[in-house]
Amino acid sequence: MSQMVQAKPGKRGGIGGFFSKLWSQKQLMLMSVPIAIYVFVFNYAPMWGWITAFMKYNPKNKNLFDNPWVGWDNFKWLFNRQEWLGVLRNTLAMSLINLVFGTLSAILLAVLLNEVITKAFKRTVQTVTYLPHFLSLVIVVSMAQNIFASDGAVNQLLMRLHIIKEPVFWLGEGKYFWWLVGAINVWKEVGWNSIIYISTMTSIDPSLYEAASIDGAGRFQKIMHVTLPGIKSTFVVLLIMNIGHLLEAGFEIQYLMGQNLVIDWSQTIDVFVMKYGISKMQYSVGVAAGMFKSVVSILLLFLANFIAKKLDEDTLI
Amino acid sequence: MTDTNLTYKKPRRRQDIAFPIVNAILLILLMFVTLYPVLNTVAISFNDGTDALRGGIGLWPRVWSFKSYESLLSDPATYQAAWISVSRTVITTILNLILTSMLAFTLSRKEYVLRHFLTTMMVLTMYVNAGLIPNYLLISKTLNLSKTYWVYIIPTMFSCFNMIVLRTYISGLPEALVESARIDGAGDFRIFWQIIFPLCKPVLATVALFVAVGSWNQWFDTHLYNAGKPYLHTLQYLLKMKLATTQASANAAKSTADAMTSTTQMTPITIRCAITVVSAVPILIVYPFLQRYFVTGMVLGSVKG
């Protein structure tokens, strides 16, 4: 902890102190500032595009300012569409379901795998469970549609177990849609998502387990007091990050599975924008929707980060 | 759980026997649920296309046919494209690992004055998107990267998500490592390259996997920037095009009035499955090498000593 003096900027007094500190960190700067410039060029420079949210943009106008200004009209168009609130609700609901169950299932799988002693078995399970990540959603959704059809495997199983009397119309009733999407996402990504937790668990000091054993901790207690705390910071950081992504509920799966019969439950912001954006020459509406998403995301992100800080947890920023 | 504290020996033993069994059963069930659709995809890819239209194929092809693979692999363009894909994946992964971990290291240093500013700047890139057209104009017009190989490398050298993953991992490493190195007079770059970087192997393997898979599966950049240059086509782009062509020719009768009953033996269903297999196999081959690092893990304790 000899660094403490350095770690508190300005303590040494005044501007001179700051610059001498900068100088002492010249290597750190050399390692980071060029990347920052790169990121600026590729991620921030194109942001001029956002001003087209306030225009009636048409790419055929070579001079950007030949496009007429329309103020907030594009945003108003979005927010005044009667389905907008439903779209927002669907987006939030599906990403929340995905966030909760996606994270829990990934952690659960990582923990279970961590308890496996046979290396070969551990590797096999790990390899097999991440395979579905590479199946295209077209294939996955098609299979899901077969499984959840009236005469599909799920209905047959439930009827054989006498849980239901007649087939449930899974795909045709809106109330099931969010959960179907959640189930498909969990199934497809659980193995993939667990990789990050598995790799984090490798950083847990084995002596902690030994110490716990000596203290008489059982298997569950070791999980509770060693394994889970060991992945806590990764969990918190990913959680904050994903809270920022709450408006990203995906596009393809809803697009593929959401027949118009269930459109009141299936349409997400991205699907909506695809339907009414570029394909309707409404370039600016697409940009406006993207901007809305970005702004809300950043607010959510800072809120989550702030709460984490208050709770004295790891933070993203 | 509370009673385990009192008589912990007995339940512990029961746990020790029961838990691994329950655990193994659970994991085997999960494997079954995940493996079935994958094997089903493989089976369909080896089935005759027209026959596959009828559905109902399980784990074994009903009418064997290698036509789908033949059509994918007999095209000489496939190999040129595979070469482009492999090389871009390797280069991107290496560059990305170095740059991303380097930045992650600097942003894990609590004393770094630009830390907060740079972290915020990087994190926000995950949430802001300028939209397709400005990005296209930047890369194609301002930077003039379209119709070049560089468009596969330069825009993809850094990823914020992976940087955060790495930073979180590095922050979890014992602070003493850096301290003692610094006392020995090592500069930040040497600390990063000689101490931190090697220690990050498990998470670097994870990040490498993420980057490689992302880069390998990319087709959109070819579509945007290099579609008119066949020798720069990537494998995924080519496969995507093959699938789209098969789909389109299934509907071709619409325009050409081609009524002749065609027994093409290749349909979008089988082609799609064959494409899935062809694009996943290289990753499956590389995977065990990476998996070694993050499944087995490293014994940090010994390093620390």
Next chain:
Amino acid sequence: MKKLLSVLLMLALVLALVPAAIAEEEPITVSVFVGNPREQPTPDNKIFKKIEDELGIKFEFEFLAGDLDETLAIKVAGEDYADLMDGGNSADTLINSGALINLMDYISEEKTPNIWTHIQPYLGRLLYDDGSLYIIPNFGRNYNAQIQNYCNGPAFWIQKQVLEWAGYPQVKTLNEYFDLIERFIAENPTNEDGNPYTGFEILCDDWRSFCLRNPVQHLVGRPNDGDVLVDINDNYRVEAFVIQPYAKPYYAKLNEEFHKGIINKDTFVQNYDQYIAKLSSGTVLGMFDQYWDFQSATDALVTAGMDKNTYIGLPLVYDPEYVDGKEIEEHYLNGAVINVNRGYGISVNCPYPERMVQMFETLLSDEWQTILEWGIEGEDYYVENGRFLRTDEQKKNSQSQPWKNANTAYALMDGLPKKQGTRDDGNAWEPGNQPELYFDLMSDYDKAFLAAYGYKVPADFFNPPIELAPYGEAWQIDYVNEPDVSIAETDFVTTQMKYLPEIIMCDPAELDGLWDEFVQAVEDIPISTFIDYMQEQVLKLVEKNSGN
């Protein structure tokens, strides 16, 4: 001094040679954008080699892999146009963005006689108000007689075995059709393998949902105008037929069939692949669709030797009871319709527009059309008694994608102006329409089936094509540049696809209420935005075309 002289001499030589080379039509490479997915031709493709040898033109293709509208928007924004641009179904975006040049500057009766003959009869429909033309249509220009072997478009389809079982009756109306299906199912609830038959399928997947939206216009005796009905007897009045009182009986009938178990509710949520799988299994007795949309299922059935489970198209109309006792005459087949504004345009970036138009002109000659459509005589087809035919080997080749990549110009063909219909020597311009080739591939079952009706080709079930209305077919009317109209149209489709399945599945007692709700929802879009625009365009086209 000597050195200087030789340099000057060289310079003079070069200067003298350059114009000569240009006049000689030096070889050029032309970039081509195709708004459809296609595979790259092989570098030694025989037809492209021929074009290169004889016209000095080489092609560099870019095919569409992603979303068309998105791709075109990017090309417009960056002005990244290939020399030849085929914008597919969104070509209007290119025209409206000023990406294409006016071809009429290069087309005239003297300079380009082939093109002139090709477009002259349709100039009224093709030319913009200012007399400009940006695209020479790629399809729908018939020379001599239009060949109609079968119905490639919309119809009510029924398995041939059902008609066979009933003793080959003539099925003309909606009620007769469903009655027949009901009777067949009552007697044969399952097929030979014990799998239950489904009476009627309705494909509702994405844009293919026309299977649910379109039938009513045909039931009242009109050909395919897409989402609207144009009353040619009432000053071309345009209306959204699906909300008219005469549409209700169709959906009420479907409701009735649903409750009789002829329609299964899974049909409303299945995707295209599942639909094709179900058709291919041979257990679906009937559906409304367009032939090209389910052709792959037919292929699967034929391959499996299930010819009796393949389909025949029936041009059904309403029974008189649904339309105040009127007898309706069916008009499913329409006159050939020229594909306005679809095909290649020459972009403003193209350095040799004149040469490109000349290329279209050359390729439109009879010799080149034969090469492009049929291939090389002796290699890709043979001639016997003046008829163009193909050996089994040649037929097989023409179906193989790798072979096509190496031996046909299919990559270029889509957007190219081409001759259709019948050649002066009586052969079909396109191999796919050559009757001999069509009969050759017809199974014995099919031949016997048609013979039982006294027919020769499946198209005999239909009335001959009616004369094309002066506005063409209304689905061709483009509103790419009218966001309000295209939004209204999208909302129209969405509303139909949300309500119509519900109407079909609802308790019959609730049907009236639900129907009113549906009509109200469509009117609230407001649908008038769409209809008014279509009305305006139809009248404009009628006016333009009655001029010549």
